[in-house]
Amino acid sequence: MYFCVNKYLMTRSEENYIKTIFHLGRKGTQEVATNAIAELMETKPSSVTDMIKRLSEKDLVNYKRYQGVSLTAxxxxxxxxxxxxxxxxxxxxxxxxxxxxxxxxxVAEQLEHIKSDKLIDSLDRLLAFPKFDPHGDPIPDKNGGFKERDRELLSEVAINTGGVCVGVKDSSATFLKFLDKNGIALGNQIKVMEIEEFDGSLNIEIDGRKMQISHVIASNLYIKAKDEI
Amino acid sequence: MYFCVNKYLMTRSEENYIKTIFHLGRKGTQEVATNAIAELMETKPSSVTDMIKRLSEKDLVNYKRYQGVSLTAxxxxxxxxxxxxxxxxxxxxxxxxxxxxxxxxxVAEQLEHIKSDKLIDSLDRLLAFPKFDPHGDPIPDKNGGFKERDRELLSEVAINTGGVCVGVKDSSATFLKFLDKNGIALGNQIKVMEIEEFDGSLNIEIDGRKMQISHVIASNLYIKAKDEI
DNA sequence: ACAAATTTTTAGATTTGCCTAAAATTTAAT
DNA sequence: ATTAAATTTTAGGCAAATCTAAAAATTTGT
Structure with a gap:
């Protein structure tokens, strides 16, 4: 395969930059700013510029001075x-x-840099070709293809509707631990019963149990909208 | 834990040097030579000296100029x-x-550098706390303890004796593929039938099947000596 | 024992990936 | 539109890990 030549020469640091640029590029459609990369990677803008030049020479990014950066194919x-x-x-x-x-x-941040096609394909098989990770994010297949699941934020759904919880927007440990503590997990049936006008907090019914959650929480939970309950 | 402070600051390269010094130190009881390390790691003696100094400052090795190197506790x-x-x-x-x-x-050369105690202990549990790796080498426990299995080289056993094949001395891909091709694997019952005086090659019976192997092969196969067959 | 050969170390350079400080460019504000 | 503010890049340096070439120490051979 053609791209392997490149893949196998990439350093850990280069891979981390590529990943960061990818994630930032998803949000806005525009070019990614040097400062944004530096902030997310907890490094300095000048270091980012250095690396971008190297990535540009390897044809991994499109780069014009002062104009931000985007990934090539x-x-x-x-x-x-x-x-x-x-x-x-x-x-x-x-x-x-x-x-x-x-x-x-x-730990996955470390494991993602292990180089072996056979390893990752065998792992995929061992896990029975999962389509989503533990936070509900889609897993690209061998060829990089994946489809975004049809989902919406809990904060956006109408009263008396709901669906299955299929993902989180914020996957920080803090938020995930909060969800654990409150018995909220992927797969739960959630229905919005009432929305408080004052602060936007929601009364929900989750797997039959009633509870109240803040607007911030609701705007970080994805549900698969399919039917009124 | 005390040693963790150190462990977590080690670079991949430092870990590889420590591992190499360990393996070389097993063979001879003496200090390990700079040149030997360089050869095994496919690097230059001057690079080895550089690294040894760094390891010495971190109290991982005992080092005196021109006198070779050994691991500290x-x-x-x-x-x-x-x-x-x-x-x-x-x-x-x-x-x-x-x-x-x-x-x-x-692949294991890459995976061995992943840093997570929880990961490795969970993996140990998933595998049901194995005591030996696929080549028959012992796996140290959490505290670094392990016992060498009571074994001997097939080339050293007397005629009409034998045992179960429990390991290989040379674990290069070349040798292992040779064994596969000839249907030799860990767990096989091997009995020495005859030793050729001329070239030291052996007639053996392996799981009931008769075959002839060279002295070199026999001197790279470990069997658990326990009983005459 | 002493010269020759070998091994080991030093010295100085290179690459990667990062830094600080200062200069260049773009964007925002009045 | 021009200045101020923010962003981005350049310039120069540093640490890790490597290299080559040359010097120092040890070992070997006779």
């Missing part, structure tokens, strides 16, 4: 490969090693 | 930790991902 494919590995390892950690969903990220 | 513990990880990952690759025993080394 090759960069995009590379990013999806790394994300595939990250998310498959997350599934492995939860399914096979009993990690909780707030513990997987740190 | 801390260095030894560190080495055993890395070897534990390497061998557990090898078991994982064979048992769970259907790798063959000649394919595991390269």
């Amino acid at each position: 090759l960069g995009n494919k590379t990013a999806l490969g790394i994300i595939r590995k990250h998310r498959l390892w997350e599934v492995f950690l939860v399914e096979k090693l009993d990690f909780s969903w707030d513990e997987v990220h740190e | 801390l260095g030894n513990k560190t080495a055993l930790g890395i070897i534990r990880k390497h061998r557990l990952w090898e078991v994982f690759l064979v048992e769970k991902l259907d790798f063959s025993w000649d394919e595991v080394h390269e």
